[in-house]
Amino acid sequence: MTTLTAIQTGLRLDGVTLLLGDGDSQVTALDHIDLAVRRGELLAIAGPSGSGKSSLLAVAGGLIRPTTGRVEIGGTDLTALPDRRRTAFRHAHIGYVFQSANLLPALTALEQLLLVPKLAGRITPGHRDHARQLLAAAGMQHRADRRPHQLSGGERQRVAIARALLLEPDVLLADEPTSALDHHRAREIVALLAQQAHQRTTAAVVVTHDPGVLDLADRVVSMQDGRLQQVQ
Amino acid sequence: MFLAVRDLRFAKGRFLLMGAVVALVAVLAVILTGLATGLTTDNISALRAMPVTHLAFQQDVQGELFSRSIIEQPTWQRWATQPGVQAATPYGNSLTHATDQRGGKNLDIALFGVQPGAFIAPKPASGQPLGATPDGILISAKLAEQGVRVGDTLVVERAGTHLHVLGTLEEASFGHVAVAYAPLRLWQQVHYGLPSQPPPAAWRQATAVALKLTPGTDAADLKALDAQLGTHTVSKRGAYAAAPGYSAETGTMTLIRVFLYLISTLVVGAFFMVWTVQRKPEIALIKALGGSSRWLLGDAVTQVLVVLVAATGAGIGVGLALGAGLTGTAPFAIEPGPIALAAVLLVALGTLGTLAAVRRITTVDPLIALGGNR
Numbered sequence A: 001m002t003t004l005t006a007i008q009t010g011l012r013l014d015g016v017t018l019l020l021g022d023g024d025s026q027v028t029a030l031d032h033i034d035l036a037v038r039r040g041e042l043l044a045i046a047g048p049s050g051s052g053k054s055s056l057l058a059v060a061g062g063l064i065r066p067t068t069g070r071v072e073i074g075g076t077d078l079t080a081l082p083d084r085r086r087t088a089f090r091h092a093h094i095g096y097v098f099q100s101a102n103l104l105p106a107l108t109a110l111e112q113l114l115l116v117p118k119l120a121g122r123i124t125p126g127h128r129d130h131a132r133q134l135l136a137a138a139g140m141q142h143r144a145d146r147r148p149h150q151l152s153g154g155e156r157q158r159v160a161i162a163r164a165l166l167l168e169p170d171v172l173l174a175d176e177p178t179s180a181l182d183h184h185r186a187r188e189i190v191a192l193l194a195q196q197a198h199q200r201t202t203a204a205v206v207v208t209h210d211p212g213v214l215d216l217a218d219r220v221v222s223m224q225d226g227r228l229q230q231v232q
Numbered sequence B: 001m002f003l004a005v006r007d008l009r010f011a012k013g014r015f016l017l018m019g020a021v022v023a024l025v026a027v028l029a030v031i032l033t034g035l036a037t038g039l040t041t042d043n044i045s046a047l048r049a050m051p052v053t054h055l056a057f058q059q060d061v062q063g064e065l066f067s068r069s070i071i072e073q074p075t076w077q078r079w080a081t082q083p084g085v086q087a088a089t090p091y092g093n094s095l096t097h098a099t100d101q102r103g104g105k106n107l108d109i110a111l112f113g114v115q116p117g118a119f120i121a122p123k124p125a126s127g128q129p130l131g132a133t134p135d136g137i138l139i140s141a142k143l144a145e146q147g148v149r150v151g152d153t154l155v156v157e158r159a160g161t162h163l164h165v166l167g168t169l170e171e172a173s174f175g176h177v178a179v180a181y182a183p184l185r186l187w188q189q190v191h192y193g194l195p196s197q198p199p200p201a202a203w204r205q206a207t208a209v210a211l212k213l214t215p216g217t218d219a220a221d222l223k224a225l226d227a228q229l230g231t232h233t234v235s236k237r238g239a240y241a242a243a244p245g246y247s248a249e250t251g252t253m254t255l256i257r258v259f260l261y262l263i264s265t266l267v268v269g270a271f272f273m274v275w276t277v278q279r280k281p282e283i284a285l286i287k288a289l290g291g292s293s294r295w296l297l298g299d300a301v302t303q304v305l306v307v308l309v310a311a312t313g314a315g316i317g318v319g320l321a322l323g324a325g326l327t328g329t330a331p332f333a334i335e336p337g338p339i340a341l342a343a344v345l346l347v348a349l350g351t352l353g354t355l356a357a358v359r360r361i362t363t364v365d366p367l368i369a370l371g372g373n374r
Helices: A004-008 A053-061 A081-095 A109-120 A123-136 A155-164 A184-199 A212-215 B001-010 B013-051 B073-080 B141-145 B183-192 B200-204 B219-228 B235-240 B244-278 B280-288 B291-327 B338-363 B364-368
Strands: A007-022 A025-040 A044-045 A068-073 A096-099 A171-175 A203-208 A219-224 A227-230 B054-058 B084-101 B104-112 B136-139 B153-156 B164-166 B176-185 B208-213 B231-235
Touching: A007 A203, A025 A053, A025 A212, A025 A219, A025 B219, A044 A184, A044 A212, A044 B231, A053 A171, A053 B364, A081 A109, A096 A155, A096 B153, A109 A123, A109 A155, A109 B001, A123 A155, A155 A171, A155 A184, A155 B338, A184 A212, A184 B164, A184 B235, A203 A212, A212 B073, B001 B013, B001 B291, B013 B235, B013 B244, B013 B291, B054 B219, B054 B235, B073 B084, B073 B208, B084 B183, B104 B183, B141 B176, B176 B183, B176 B291, B183 B200, B219 B231, B231 B235, B244 B280, B244 B291, B244 B338, B280 B364, B291 B338
Parallel strands: A044 A203, A044 A219, A096 A171, A171 A203, B104 B176, B136 B164
Antiparallel strands: A007 A025, A007 A068, A219 A227, B054 B208, B054 B231, B084 B104, B084 B153, B084 B208, B136 B176, B153 B164
């Protein structure tokens, strides 16, 4: 199925509900979520801790299968894929940026990026060139051979964003990428996400509880008790 | 490999420590293997070198076959005529003490008695062959090293029998004692053990019948022959166990080595288990980035193999160097076979121990990478 909407919509969630735990302790983490993120758009999801933001990202990224509902990425129904295919699909189509400390201590900034193609096979010269371009775009070209302990928190997130973009994913998911950063750095990182989403026509989602960066997103939704509310 | 070698370089200290432990185990393995080989050589090299397939001892003798068994002349003559027997000849074995007349040195000797010209009579490495003179013996290399020379006369204690050294042989030991070969009649004289002439019966005795049987001789046939001829036949290998101390020595060495390999397996396994637990967040991250458990396991096994092969190689190198220093002062012998086996065992068992430990990679949940507030 390659309709016009499927091409333009990078990420689509239809009636997604996620129940966690069972019996008396069962919690509705996500409650009938409908959401579409267009390619080239940065969507920010705001909300207090425990509102279900990270669960939403985990479901959108194929790390958790929703209890009911569909998750579509570039027209492929993620919930219908068997586990092994889902891992391969995630690798090829989804880029992740995590909270903090998400770089491997033994690898240089450049190697953090090259690990991604290595996970699926071989590193080509094309991957190397692309990795250097992405590091440059993230303002990290002069730090390419540094290891994480030699980088600041902001620099680490720049490397993580470059890594998430290496395989030109359909969807870029960022989970509280600014939680360890000061206000100035936090804005720089979200601006970088927005710029890369626009430039590479990737559907990007950033989860944050930092109100100071919301104006940099194209659209903001807020979450409360597992439900979405439009803000802008 | 990509991540494995970079982790090795990054956590050098930890892996060097681990490698050092494996290397030390490998050193110990080489020394123990060399000692085991050396002890075996020291104990049964003379038996091993004999061109026999079987030895027929006296029936119903328990325990120390070589010192207790007595075989009579008719028995070896009848053995020689049996079907499937290519050769049968009397063989005498006696542990004795003698003094070198030149220099007065006291010597322990395992005296083997054989008929000159029989298939078990050894060819001298130097000097005259056995049987050139009635009182002539051939000495093994170890006695030569102790200062005995061709032309010397050894006097057996108590009996006073004179043994004239005709020539030398290759290294040959029995029960950690240097071997000398004597003509059967001279051996019978020594074995009788008194200064006077032995009674006629003594001239018709030996310890066992040395046999060369047609390959593939049936065990049932042997049993029937044993019953008929009043003997107890064991294979050459089986006879090793009857050499003094052989079973106890090999048993002890084997036990020590088994424990060494067991400890090494557990140490390596434990190290990589801790390492894997410590890396759990990284493993979750790689999984969240789309890495499969198979990729991670492959990477982990590569890492283990690099450490084990390098450390075992280094340890065996050091062990061989130390062993070279031991040769001569201790029963120590290097043979490529057992050393290679030790190396393969260390690497294989270490990998096995690690596989058990890193299996938990498969159970790490990529969700950990997403962090807390869900």
